[in-house]
Amino acid sequence: MNAPMTFDTGAPPPKGSRERLVVIGNGMAGCRAVEEILARDPNRFEITIFGAEPRVNYNRIMLSPVLAGDKSFDEIVINGADWYTDNGITLVSGDRVDHIDRAHKCVVARSGRVEPYDTLLIATGSDPFIIPIPGHDLDGVVTFRDLDDVDKMLAAAEKGGDAVVIGGGLLGLEAAHGLSLRGMKVTVVHLMPTLMERQLDEAAGYLLKTELERRGQTILTGANTKAIHGLDGKVVGIELEDGTRVKADIVVMAAGIRPSTGLAKAAGLECERGVMVDDHMVTSDPDVLAVGECVQHRGLCYGLVAPLWEMCRALADHVTDAPSGYLGSVTSTKLKVSGIDLFSAGDFSGGEGCEDIVLRDAARGVYKRVVLKDDKLVGAVLYGDTADGSWYFDLLKKGESVADLREGLIFGQAFASGGALADPNAAVANLSDEAEICGCNGVSKGTVVKSILAGACSLDAVRSTCKASASCGSCTGLVELLLSLTMGEDYGGAREVKTLCKCTSFGHDDVRRLIVEKQLKSIPQVMQELHWSTPDGCASCRPALNYYLLCALPGAYVDDQKSRFVNERMHANIQKDGTYSVVPRMWGGLTNPRELRAIADVVEKFNAPMVKVTGGQRLDIFGIRKEDLPAVWADLNAAGMVSGHAYGKSLRTVKTCVGSEWCRFGTQDSTGLGVKIEQMTWGSWMPHKFKIAVSGCPRNCAEATIKDFGVVCVDSGYELHVGGNGGIKVRATDFLCKVATEEEAMDVCAAFTQLYREEAHYLERTAPWIERVGLDHIKSRLLDDPDAIRRYAARFRYSQQFSQDDPWAKRASGERRDLHAHIATVRPLVVTPEMENA
Amino acid sequence: MHGDWLDIGPKTQIEPGTARTLPVEGGEEIAVFHTMRGEFFALVNACPHKQGPLSQGIVHGDVVTCPLHNWNISLRSGNALGADEGCVPTIPLRVDAGRIYLKRSAVLSPRAVLA
Incomplete structure (x- = not known):
């Protein structure tokens, strides 16, 4: 720690003749407030400024360019030693104020120095938020708040190596950019799924992430840091919640800032998140004012520089007896990373009565979104082209109706303000x-x-x-x-x-x-x-x-x-009362005592109020609560049963009749073929539900001619039918072709299924699909080229490798427990957590 | 702030774009939503149409689509959007230091707040 230093010069009017103003905080807010006061009345106060950092007043928001090597410290000094001298200000720097004594109207600094005041100004700013994870106090873990932090980062960067930045907000990304330019290999770890989620929406966040990755940074979103690991007290890496480890020679914590309220709180001033102030920046003590990032005004705390200027004006008006009042600020953000144009302002979270206008230009990498409410501009996000940022911000602050500009608003000022150009026809002309x-x-x-x-x-x-x-x-x-x-x-x-x-x-x-x-x-x-x-x-x-x-x-x-409908997320069918029904797979409609016992046991154990035989030859267990689903599946799995996908836009079931094995009319083993087809096709996701049936003879007991794919066995082979539907609009199948062997029947089934998967619209059953494109189209795709069946079938079988995992087995073993468990149960006035930090 | 605000755990327990549930003994189940934009909302977990569990719907923007009959419900106001009419009570929620808090009185009787 540097020794306290004092610039105590100049020739102020004699002591006692003026009111004493003491300022705690030599940062941007404290000094700007003093500048504003001096501009109004240079002789009113005898001013003393305390600063914890041992240096003169500098522009904190320009630390990023210092880190990136674009600027030197001297270039970001706002007020040099001369300013204090010329204005008769006493600067006490490197000596932190430890205590405010409101009863005796004085402050006490760490060195023991006591300074009396008539008016006190608290401008303590904010503190970086240190996530209290194991290892946060290791050597090499730094924040990004003042010049000392920048010096530590520069020292680390000189040795090269790996840097981890925790926090993908404005500050974190600027730190990452600087370290990256200084030659370090940088990984950004961000808790939320979108970078800068407070300033950007998902779309702009995605563009930003892509660009940073292109520049060589590794960006991990939705990543929660569990611990920082060290060796001999020095940081070596971090570990994420999911077990991922990332090597690090330096870890920058940029997880946010907190208003620095410690001093004010200890002095008994009213504080919530920040020091509470009124519209004239007066705290709960009329002789104590506060300004900048440490305050809370009308419920808001600000972490940006523009509001601070407006607060300082109101404060100076108040202390010089010309009160004006601060009404709060609308803020805008620009990311200071060279080559990335990004702007956001106002509220773009949407909401009742809000209307979005979005322009995306993929070729230029541009995304623009403006949000309107009651014909007024309330928010804007721009990525890639921020030329109109200040114009939008101006419209936003003015709060006037933009109804007249609306048509061309998203194209920017030049377009929208061009009078007749607001007509898109005219603009193109x-x-x-x-x-x-x-x-x-x-x-x-x-x-x-x-x-x-x-x-x-x-x-x-x-x-x-x-x-x-x-x-x-x-x-x-x-x-x-x-x-x-x-x-x-x-x-x-x-x-x-x-x-x-x-x-x-x-x-x-x-x-x-x-x-x-x-x-x-x-x-x-x-x-x-x-x-x-x-x-x-x-x-x-x-x-x-x-x-x-x-x-x-x-x-x-x-x-x-x-992005999945509830049934496909829960792997069960939601019912009108919010409970679920569960259908285990019964291959080709076959079952056995073990499966039936397991189903009977589940019905009794979970008090299922109903069991029903479905149209697809299986059993449906009703009334299961979402919390019980994993346990139900565990029991069914134990008896060898897997999900029947009775809930999905997927292969549902293969219905069969008993065929040549038992039936006196049967021509082929329809049951056996049905089981083989179900084993080939189960688990596949489709544009809509998909049903198959195999009948052992033309009597067609399995109703194969109203299925999406139907096989009718005949003495000489297998007739294959497609596009049937037994739903709202009954449609009998179209005959596709006839084949001689089971293998060929299965190949055509796989090929047709894949063609449907690749060409139909989402939520379009095979029946309307075939009516839309025509049976000839299906035939030409599958039958004109002798190799087509093989190619389509191969693609189907390839993709099936990845989809034939029983989803129930994973859930039963505890995966995605958050989808099934409640957060907690409220028993009036008591909360019992069922899982913390899931 | 803890007096009238009920701490229901860390915000990381709800994945963005999803919701989780909070049963209230002797009261109505609450659904707590986390949007893709990172905002949190709490509503009674029952669609104004036929009491479908909103927590199970697809979340897009600040809207959830009920899983039973596809009504779109504003998470911000609880109002049904588009041609449908109805409103589900919302519960005041705040996030502080990474934790989610619900207004205790509204948790216990959400419909009183609505009236």
């Missing part, structure tokens, strides 16, 4: 001939217009003649505008595509094609690349995208459980 319309194929407006004038009078014609909108399709709207502008009334109008849901302008087929073409790998990535208009989709598109990705990337895609 005003584009120059060189303006790029299609980014994928580099087609300019002039080229598109030329091809329209040469006779391309529909979207498809434009696509085939000049390639515009022929790839990702995101410029389709622009091309259609050009068609209507160029052709006038001759244009037949936009084509009708039924969109996947209201979040997108793409249809199911386009989404499926683009997932494969653009090699998209996650739901947020699909939403960004395909210009989704909502931040995280809806209950219609999320399950559809999850399925499409699962189908396109067998084995590689990680199933997103939160």
